[in-house]
Amino acid sequence: MKRARQFIVVVIPIFLSSHASAVNRYWVSILGGNWNNTLSWASSSGGLPGASVPAAGDAVIFDGGSFLGIRKGNCTINTTVNVSSMEIDARYTGTISQGANSITIAGTATLGGGTFAGGTGNITVGSTFTLSATAFTSTSATLELNGDAAFTGGTFTHNNGLVKFNGTASQTISGTSPGLYDLEFVGTGHVYTLSSAGDIGVVNRLAISGSSSCTLTSGQLDVSGNIVLTNTSTGDGGTSTININGSGNQAISSALLINQSTLPSVNISKTGGTLTLPAIITVMGNWTYTSGTLDVTTNNSTVVFDNSLSITGSHTLNNVTFEGNNNWIFTFNTGTVLTVAGTLTTTGASNIFINDATAGATALQAQGDILIGNSSTTGGGTGQILINGTASQTFSSTVAAGQGWLPFIKIQKTSGTLTLGGTTSVSRDWTYVSGAVAPTSSTIVFGGNNLSISSAGMSFNNVNFISATGTLTSSLSVNNDLSITGTAILSAGSNTINLSGNWTDRSSAGFTEASSTLNFSGSVLQSITVPGGENFTNIMLNNGSGIRLVNSVSVSSNLTMAQGDIDLNGNSVTLGSSAVLPGTLNYTSGTMINTGFFIRWFRTGIIAEGSADGLFPVGTRDDYRPVYVSAPASGPAVGGTIAISYTDASANSLVSIADPPFTVSVQKNLNWSMNTSGLVGGSYNIQVQGTNFGQIGLPPDLRLTLASSVVGTAGTNAGTPTNPQVNRTALTAANLTNTFYLGSVNPLVTTLPITLISFTAIPENNQVKLSWETAGGGNNNYNILRSQDGVHWQKILGISGSGNTNTDSKHSVVDTEPYSGISYYRLELNDGVGKESLSMICAVSRDAAISLTIFPNPTTGLVFIRGADKMQMSLLNSSGQQIKVAVLANGNSVILNFSQLPGGIYFLHLWDNGKSFLKAIVRE
Numbered sequence: 067m068k069r070a071r072q073f074i075v076v077v078i079p080i081f082l083s084s085h086a087s088a089v090n091r092y093w094v095s096i097l098g099g100n101w102n103n104t105l106s107w108a109s110s111s112g113g114l115p116g117a118s119v120p121a122a123g124d125a126v127i128f129d130g131g132s133f134l135g136i137r138k139g140n141c142t143i144n145t146t147v148n149v150s151s152m153e154i155d156a157r158y159t160g161t162i163s164q165g166a167n168s169i170t171i172a173g174t175a176t177l178g179g180g181t182f183a184g185g186t187g188n189i190t191v192g193s194t195f196t197l198s199a200t201a202f203t204s205t206s207a208t209l210e211l212n213g214d215a216a217f218t219g220g221t222f223t224h225n226n227g228l229v230k231f232n233g234t235a236s237q238t239i240s241g242t243s244p245g246l247y248d249l250e251f252v253g254t255g256h257v258y259t260l261s262s263a264g265d266i267g268v269v270n271r272l273a274i275s276g277s278s279s280c281t282l283t284s285g286q287l288d289v290s291g292n293i294v295l296t297n298t299s300t301g302d303g304g305t306s307t308i309n310i311n312g313s314g315n316q317a318i319s320s321a322l323l324i325n326q327s328t329l330p331s332v333n334i335s336k337t338g339g340t341l342t343l344p345a346i347i348t349v350m351g352n353w354t355y356t357s358g359t360l361d362v363t364t365n366n367s368t369v370v371f372d373n374s375l376s377i378t379g380s381h382t383l384n385n386v387t388f389e390g391n392n393n394w395i396f397t398f399n400t401g402t403v404l405t406v407a408g409t410l411t412t413t414g415a416s417n418i419f420i421n422d423a424t425a426g427a428t429a430l431q432a433q434g435d436i437l438i439g440n441s442s443t444t445g446g447g448t449g450q451i452l453i454n455g456t457a458s459q460t461f462s463s464t465v466a467a468g469q470g471w472l473p474f475i476k477i478q479k480t481s482g483t484l485t486l487g488g489t490t491s492v493s494r495d496w497t498y499v500s501g502a503v504a505p506t507s508s509t510i511v512f513g514g515n516n517l518s519i520s521s522a523g524m525s526f527n528n529v530n531f532i533s534a535t536g537t538l539t540s541s542l543s544v545n546n547d548l549s550i551t552g553t554a555i556l557s558a559g560s561n562t563i564n565l566s567g568n569w570t571d572r573s574s575a576g577f578t579e580a581s582s583t584l585n586f587s588g589s590v591l592q593s594i595t596v597p598g599g600e601n602f603t604n605i606m607l608n609n610g611s612g613i614r615l616v617n618s619v620s621v622s623s624n625l626t627m628a629q630g631d632i633d634l635n636g637n638s639v640t641l642g643s644s645a646v647l648p649g650t651l652n653y654t655s656g657t658m659i660n661t662g663f664f665i666r667w668f669r670t671g672i673i674a675e676g677s678a679d680g681l682f683p684v685g686t687r688d689d690y691r692p693v694y695v696s697a698p699a700s701g702p703a704v705g706g707t708i709a710i711s712y713t714d715a716s717a718n719s720l721v722s723i724a725d726p727p728f729t730v731s732v733q734k735n736l737n738w739s740m741n742t743s744g745l746v747g748g749s750y751n752i753q754v755q756g757t758n759f760g761q762i763g764l765p766p767d768l769r770l771t772l773a774s775s776v777v778g779t780a781g782t783n784a785g786t787p788t789n790p791q792v793n794r795t796a797l798t799a800a801n802l803t804n805t806f807y808l809g810s811v812n813p814l815v816t817t818l819p820i821t822l823i824s825f826t827a828i829p830e831n832n833q834v835k836l837s838w839e840t841a842g843g844g845n846n847n848y849n850i851l852r853s854q855d856g857v858h859w860q861k862i863l864g865i866s867g868s869g870n871t872n873t874d875s876k877h878s879v880v881d882t883e884p885y886s887g888i889s890y891y892r893l894e895l896n897d898g899v900g901k902e903s904l905s906m907i908c909a910v911s912r913d914a915a916i917s918l919t920i921f922p923n924p925t926t927g928l929v930f931i932r933g934a935d936k937m938q939m940s941l942l943n944s945s946g947q948q949i950k951v952a953v954l955a956n957g958n959s960v961i962l963n964f965s966q967l968p969g970g971i972y973f974l975h976l977w978d979n980g981k982s983f984l985k986a987i988v989r990e
Contacts (some may be wrong), residue, residue: 088123088150098139098160100145122148122172128180130157143167143185156199164189164205174213177202177220184225195295197222197241204229217241217262224248226270232260239266239285248273249287253297254281260285260306272308274327282306282330295320295327295344301391303350303373304330310358313338318797320344324370324389331375334358343367343384356377362407371396377429378402386430390414390440393679395989398429398449410451412440412470420450420473426495428476438463438490440470446493446514450474456481463488467511467530471988477501477524486510486527493517498524505545512536513554528567531556538563538582550576558582566609570595573693578692579603584612586630591968594619607632614968615639617661626652631687633969634662634774636926638709642667645705651678657685657692658712660969660990668745673697675751684712684738687969691756693738695802697748706744708802713737718760723769723809725776730769730809734759741803750797751781752806757789759808765790767812767980806931827891827908829884834910837878838893849894852877856890856909856942856973884910909985920974924988927965931974942973962990 073624085603094115095106107117111129120126126149128138140160144167151173155163163936164185172192177200184205193213203223212233218241228248231237236256241885243262247269247678251258253276260266261284270291274280282304290312308329310316316339320327324346331351334341336358350373362384371377372389378385378399385408388396398404400423400450410432412418418440422429429449436453437460442975450473453459459482463470467489474494475510479501482689486508493514498521505527512519513533522540531554538561546567552558557578566588571577576598583604586592592609594600604624607613612631632639638771639658642649648667658664664682673680685691692712715735725732738754754770762768765783769776770792775973778801781793792808825838850863881889891908919932931939943949949972964972967989974985 085204085465088125089117090125090127091117091120091149093126093128093138093141093158095139095141096462098141100142100144102145103114106141119145119336120147120149121446124356125150125173126152128152128154128158128160128162130155130159130179130789139816146170149170151175151193154182154200154885184227185476199387207907211237214238215238217244224269228271232276243267243285245269247271249300250275251280251282252276253278253299253302255279255299256638257281257283257304258285258306265309274329280327282308290314291317293318295322295329295347297327298322300328301350301372302328305351307333307351309335310341311337312341315342316343318344318347320346322346324348324368324387325372325391328372334360334379334381346370348372348389350375352378355381366408368408377404381405382407384408385411385434387411387413387509388420388440390416390418390445391441393417393442395419395421396447398427403428403431405433408434409437410434411437412472414439415441417445418447418470419443419445420447420449420451422447426450426474427471428452432459435460436462437929438465438470438472438488441465442470443468444514445471448494450476450494453477453484453732454479455484458482458485460485460487461490462486462508463490465489467491468513468532471514477503495519496521498522513552531545531573568593568595569600571600572597576600577602579622583624591633612656612659619926622647622649624650624652626654627656627683628654630656631779632656632658634658634660634664634711636652636661638663638665640665640667640707642707645669648679650706651681651683653678653681653683656683657687657689657690658683659685661711661713663709663711663739665707666703667705667707669705670703671701672699673701673750676753678922682708682710685756686712686714689756689758691738691754693737693740694751694753694755696751696753698751700747701748701798702745702799703747706742706746709741709743711739712940713739721774721809723771723774723776725769725771725811728769728780728811730771730811732774732813733771733807733809735807737805737807739805745799745802748799750799750802751793751794751795752778752797752802753781753791754806754808755785755789755791759790762787762790762810763812765792767810769809769811770794770806771809772804773807777804824864825893825908827889827910828909830880832884834881834882834884834889835878836891837876839876840895846895850881850895851892851894852881852886853890853924854885854894856975859892861894920987921983923985924990925964927963928990929962929964929987931960931976933959937976939974939976942975943970 090113092108092813094108099106102119108115109117111373141162143164146167147169152171153176155177158180161181161183163183166186168187169189175191176196178198181201184203186206188208189205190210195211196216198219200220204225204227206225206227208228208230210230212231214237222244224247226247229246230250232252238259238261240261243264243266245267248271249268250273255278265286265288268287268289272289273294274572275296277298279299279302281302284305286307286309288309288311288973325348328348328350332349333354335356340359340361342361342364346368348370352375356379368385369383370387370389374395376397376399380403382405386406391414424450430451431454432451432453470797471491471493476497477493478499483502483504485504487506491511495517496519503524505525509528510526511530516535518537518539520539525543525545527545529544531550532552533554534558535555537557538559541562543564548565549570550573560581562583562585564585564587572939579602581603585606587608591611591614593614593616600619602621605621606626607630608628609630614633615635615637618637622643625641648669657781673696675698680695682693717735719733721733765785768790769780778794778797781795783792785791828835848865849861851859852862853859889910922932940948954961969989970985974987
């Protein structure tokens, strides 16, 4: 024994002196001992004790090799450990006790035997962690695994500690899933693959941290505690499932933005307690609700779905966002209804499809606001969004037409008001059941798929059809404009479209009218714009401000004029589709004004005198001057069309037209142009009526003539001097193709009105010379009006007429006291029978003249102003209100577009360097 001790003493220095680089160290303590003892270590399996204590870079091995035939004993770690690797093989039967010391293993940890009793210090494994046979109790602090973890055998006891995965490369958890207390995945830009058999249980806390991506792939985590999200990277998630299944209260905590700490699939299957959601949680995997109470209001939570995923299980969330960062499909499984109590939002620039396993079934119940911010040009889906909140809701959009497409929409509110705003595009059916809807300034766009619209009981503001076929299953009410563009078709069926704004059809397919009715029911002028023409079945005009045609239209069945004018605007309205189907005019009031034709189909047979069947309700905005065509004795043998256009004029002409036994000597230049097509046979009467033809003594003084002759026979006139009825009888079908004028055979009593040819105001020194010329004479009185602002007027001079005369007359006066700066003048005419009219306004400046050229005036569209390119300008209506028109610059000219303005007088005010100019422009 003495020699043995001497041998040991001699050998130990040899081992110490040889530890110059990383080596293997074998545990050889026989009775058990401390880590930090050289007598516990050997340099070979079962070798002599006395090797140095393992240091950084050394490999530590606990194996079954014996020393002096005695197996190795327990190991007590009594110091900080930092080694290259650690291996416990199946032959080791002792216990390794960590205590309070930290353990750092730079490489692998292979645990194949014995017992490991974790303590309170941290354990870090730099590479693969393999538990195959050891009874392993983890530290109560942090077990950090930076490589793969394989749980192929042995036992794992969590010791209420944290297991942290924090590798510099992707990591895999394999074997049999362990039960953990706290689990943390650090986002290092790599993937964590959960391939172990069974679910990984986390009883206290699951954390996702770091600043780089953290993706969990495959497998399932059963979390019965809280979830803490602090990872700030975006777009992670994965295919794993986080199953939240605690029986007590749980919370997901986060103070992050959308798409940070993105989760994989989430399954909520709580057996008790409440799950509290954070302010924002983003999910990229499937979302399944099985059971449990959710608290979505404490943190005003928002759940963001950002990937193609499925949603299963009916439940309620607060705010929900569908994020379109890529082309995503959100599928609601059979029977699933997600109720959104807060705001439902779509965002992103890629396509979003909200699909249901059953097309048209309710997928989402929106009980709060809806905000569409997705800008993709495709999307929609087969699911239905049911808007059924009991309080006031807004349904608005921040994107353009044809963006952010939605699926089926159904409105079924029992209380509160749904307010529409922005431009919202709908790709599936729109169904209104109940509730107050305020359309405000919104636009609803229909397209993407063939769809139906059931909206009786609500109104839209603007409606656009841009593709596919939109079919009405009930009446449609639009408070502003309706347009059909692109490849869209509006199929109206037998329904009524109540329109308060403009009708525009620029679609290549257009309007399928069937037996529908278009009811113009606005309060301001409405227009019909159809570049290729439009066929309607029924039109009702219920707008006191009237409608304006931008293109020609046809009405095959019923044209109802209840109130308001039809501004033909150089176009035509055709009533009827054939001699067999001539259509019906239901007339109460209103006039077809401005140039253009009203074309009517006539069937064979008698046309009663004064019948609406022969009425052409033409005239001007101020004066109704209709034509009645009748065939009371012999109607046409072959039906056809008659077209009539009225042209207004205030001037008279001196004529000499024999209409025995009288001669027509004064003729108004206004006229009714008529032509026929296909009409054969018959004997016709024409009657014209109207107001403000001028000074009329008695209706019998009037005649209906051609420009220089007559056709047919003068009939018996009727009516009153203020509304005469002038008849022409015994006309053939060929006679109807002519232009008819109104004349007088008694020019001394029936003079017809005067016409103002010109009115000018010219500065001369410090005075203004006012000159005017009238045509056709008459017993006329004149008043000169002057204004300092073009709005407020005062009479400065009155002149009595020179008695009845059929000749033109010229007058001039001088204003000796014009205003300093700009003076505005206009002429007031009184024709002696109570009718007054006003001239256009002339402006005169006492300063240096402004050189301007304005043409054409009157205008039907563009007005060119030369010399105004450096001037400021404004445009006023006759009430002095400033209005806007399109303005173009062309060299030293400015071009104003009056084409969208109603007819009337407008005042152009220009000024530059203290000089100002006011010009009246007439829009015909």
